[in-house]
Structures are given as structure tokens and as C-alpha cells.
Amino acid sequence: MLKVLKFGGSSLADANQFKKVAEIVKAEENRRYVVASAPGKRFSSDIKVTDMLLQCFRLSSEKKSIDEMFDKIVQRYNQIISDLELDMSLDDEFEKIKFAILNHVGSDYVASRGEYLNSKILAEYLGFPFIDAADGVFFFEDGKFDSEKTNKVLGDILSLHEYAVIPGFYGSMPNGTIKTFSRGGSDITGSVVARAVNAAIYENWTDVSGMLMADPKIVENPKPIDEITYTELRELSYMGASVFHEDAIYPARKAGIPINIRNTNRPEDKGTMIVSKSSSVNDTVITGVAGRKGFTAIFVEKDMMNSEVGFGRKVLEVIENHGICFEHLPSGIDTMSVVVSSKDIREIKGNITAELVKAVDPDSITLFENLALIAVVGRGMIRTEGTAMRVFTALANAHVNIRMIDQGSSELNIIIGIDEENYEKALKAIYSEFVKA
């Protein structure tokens, strides 16, 4: 039952949080590999160490003094060290990092030092060896993550250590320089470590007790999600509902390792379990509902479209030639709509319409702008009749006009397009249809 744990920035923001982390790690002997983020915010107006480091990097490139900002970073770490009463000093490291910033060493290197330093402290505090991610996490020349080399080398290194603390967020390029994942990337490191050591579970410790069935900014007190499949999670996070870096799903998923989102401040909560296949069906039928504004549907109509070979390809080619990817493709017999992100086509609407006329000579082209999409996601939908009807009835009762419907072939979700102004109302209506107060 080997476990890999990742603690996010707010879980390691100060000494008090470090104490909670140590308690969690020490509570189970099989919690053996710990991935750490850089110190995050202690209060809402606080600044994350990663942002302070990047700020130092910018100041230095503008030839401005970094002293004040850098001292703040040093103080944050020294405060943690002294509050934890640790007998250690990071002064040599601080000096090295400052020198690197002043000499314009890459921004990735600078950004990565937040997790590097924090992991040194956590390793000392837990009494675990520190394993540098630069030695076991690798990127290709083109900057893409080298999953197989990482899996092999990291697995070999960690097999030599029963326990370890590994900094999240970064690894190294073929020439040895440091490269980071995108922001929030320590989640990915955690997943990668879990795969490399073949963990039974990947615990991702953060400051919320898992995922919620709907956005709490819109729906009052939404229910937590106890269990969600990787596929459902992907659908919901596409719509912006995530407490977890999207790319972090893949390594764990590949190895079939469940991910448990937990709350460092409420370790008694079970959190959300992300699994490949769920054994249980939700009593709510749906697992969650999420959505996003900012879409445009390009609606193309042509009589006998269905018998015109290559029609769809020609339409999509016009979109592709502008380097835009389409998000959805709901189609009828003589109609085809291509849903794209509004910001992608804002400047080129006229060109696209003209090019479509030339490419497929349609009867009409209409652009539906200001479209919001809502995804109603649930593995239980396959087994439950009438889910779509309930969604549509709920929207009709709330006087929300449906502009588009797209049910994925997986029968895992129903995607509905509505006017942006109805977004909040629609989300509330769907949620309360399935989750009775």
C-alpha cells in the first residue's frame, strides 16, 4: 500500500502548515514519498514564493535592484526554519540563487528554486532524504515531458530510498538546465512519482476537501464529489472545474493509480477519489455540472449536405488554416456547427465567413456569439433513463432557451449551449434538478 503524497503551496506556506504536513505523513508508515510545492499564500493578499522569484527575475532583466524582493524570499524560508526549530541553514543556496538571478540564468531555473528550497526544509523536518527532481525528471529538447525516461530513472533512484522528499514543478533538459512544467505543475510531479514507484495511491493534499458538484461561486453549498472517474474529471476540468492540474491525470491514469484529493487543514475529510472505473453509481445520477462562457458557434447550413463528400473536411480546413482548434462539432442532417473559442476568432470573423462561402458554397452561415457551454457529466447517465429530459425540463422551467445540444458518444455527458447571460441561472437549475435540497 505504498503512498505518494503531494502537498500544495498553501499546505506548506508556513511552519504551522509544515507541522500539519508532518502529522499527516507520519500518521501512516506507507506514506513514503512526498512531493512538495513552494510556499504559497498564507492569507489572500500574500504573494507566492514562485511569483516573488519570477518578479526577481524580471527586475534583474530590467536591470533593477532585486535586493528587497529577494530578502523577502529569504525571510520566508528563514522564518519557517526558525519556527520549526531546525538546525539548518540555506544561506549558501540563497547566495547561489541570487547570483544566478543577477547573471540572468533562465527563468525556469529561478522559478523552480521555490520548490527546491522548500523540499530541503521539509526533508530535514521529516528526516527523509532529499532527492532532486533535476536528477530524475526529464524533458526532451523541444520542451515536452519525457515520460518514459523519467519513469525509468526516477523509479531506479527511488528504489534505493525507502522514504524521500522530492521537489515538484521541475526537471531537467537534455543539456542539464532546469525546466519547469506549467504553473501548478507540482501536481504533475506527484503523479509522475506515483507512477515511477508504482504507488497504490496518489494523495494530492491541498486546501479544499476535494471537488464539488458545481461551482460554489454560483451554486450555494454544492455537494462534494466522493468518487469520480478520470474521464468524468477530464470533462469537468475542461469546463474549468478543477482543483488539480489537467496534465497530472495522465501518469497516474496510465498506471491505473487512483488519485485522492485531500485537505491538509481537514485531514479527517475523505476528499475526492479519482479512479479509472467506479464501482458505485451516484445517487444523484450526475457526478457534476460545470460550464464556461466565451464560445461562438459557426452554424453552416446547406441542403443535401449529407451527400456531399468532403463537406465537413472543407469546413474544418478553413478553421484549421487559421490555426484554431474546434471545441465541439454538433451536426444535423443539413447543418453543421463548429464551436470555437470566441477570443480565437474575434479578429477574423469576416475572413472565416468569406472563406467558408468560397469553400463549401452554403445556403447560410450564422455566427452565434456569446455562447456559454454547460456540461452535465455523469457515469450514471448510461443506466438512467430520462436524464436528458430532466436537464431540458429544468432549463425550460427556468426560462432558459437552449441554443445547442451535444451528447458525447460516450454517453457520459450532455453539453448544452445557451446564451451567456443565462449561464448562472442554467447551472443552478440543473444542479437543483439533480440534487434535491
Ligand code: ASP
Ligand atoms: N509553485 C508552482 C506554482 O506556483 C508550482 C506548484 O505550486 O504546483 O505554480
